[in-house]
Amino acid sequence: MHRCLIAANWKMFPPPEGWDAMDSPYRATNEVDVMVFSPFVYLKTCVAAGLRTGAQCGHPEPTGAHTGCVSMAMIASTGCEAVLCGHSERRRDQGETDEFVAAQAKAALTLGLFPIVCIGETASERSSGKAHEVIERQLRIIIDHLGPSPFANRKSQIAIAYEPVWAISGGDLTKPAAKASDAQEMHAFIRSLLPESVRDDMRILYGGSMKADNAKELLSQPDIDGGLVGGASLKPEEFRAIVKFAEQMANG
Template identity: 50%
Template sequence: MVQTMYTLCMRRPLICANWKMHLPPAGWDAKDSPYRPEAGIDVVVFPPHGYIKHCIDAKLTVGGQCARPETAGAFTGDMSMAMLKELGCTYVLCGHSERRKYHSETDDFAAEQVIAALEAGLHPIVCVGEQKKDRDIGKAEHIVEQQLSLLKNYHQSITIAYEPIWAIGTGLNALPDDAQEVHAFMRRLLLEDIRTSVRIIYGGSVTGMNAKDFLSHPDIDGLLVGSCSLEPKHFHEIINAANTLS
């Protein structure tokens, strides 16, 4: 119990609202909006690129949903990490499962994104996770270990987001105990001197109903929220859950 309290106080909870390709939710910029920074936790909004500046102007903490590792080039529709930084972003997602699925982004590409993000002065949140078929044959830990091994020189500078691919946008979610098991495994992969400081967050059909169950585990330091982040009432419930445990 002492160790659990120690690790929790070392790592400030992080709650991320990934709006994906959706319009900002009603009331997102209100003074009492749940998307605003909180005293005890970090709240980060990931809007579509066209709304980044609006969110920055509203004094939200903002991240980019994606960016290429190159500094410039003939990449129609893309942005560089430096462009996100210039807009005012603080964070960026790297290797999200939907980018892997719809844009054929790979583990190697995600690693390149991380390096470029750090060079641009952004904090990368690296998404890792397994397919359902891999979990069914007991390979979940092997998959995330492979993904993290490409970033072993940068573990101290990133946040890790465990998002089991089969739970993204499906309404399914890993049981909190199962998520904790994978999070604890990933933490053991980290060098001992950074093990208590690197944040590992969970993403995958998170709701206001189950947020506290995830956050009450010692190695789950926050949440990457998708569809529920588009509903201010439900996202407020998630923020409240984080506040009660911070």
């Protein structure tokens, strides 16, 4: 069984009240890895508070005329240990392509950062029966671009986050949540595409609106190794409940 990873994506919001308390739910536990992906301006603050911290995106070039961007090298200099690559909102709003996401992941690995690479299908892609085709295309580009090095041993240097874009609320409560069985089916498919050397060890997180009321069922699935939590991560007690469910899974 993989050690569960629960990642809090605070998006473009300030840290929740009490985020840095000693009993904060944003701190790792004995059984569960917890990471916080904060806006850039809070990265050093989160690192200084002792949280396992990551950035929400990063440019693959070390320097250059890329106004408004922050390089992976700059992120690493803050003391962060991780970075999100290709979140669905970045793909949608900033036009990040599969190739750009792959370049992000490669740059992150080069600098010793832990990339969580996000992949997922839209509602139209799913309804047209192309979900598996889209996921395979996205993942193949990542694997081909990175080459064999990150997959050369059983200790995986990256994680995958499956984001069914059609299930991400983004504040829209009318969007349907994904069924745990549907999420498990896609996670198993993703795992089948991974290089054999890391297939059993790479963590695949669920990023489709994990909340306190569905976390237990999702985390009990055999191929779901944690969650990339958005809106619920801004509510400390709800996030605490998700981490508690992960602890329960770890303790059997």
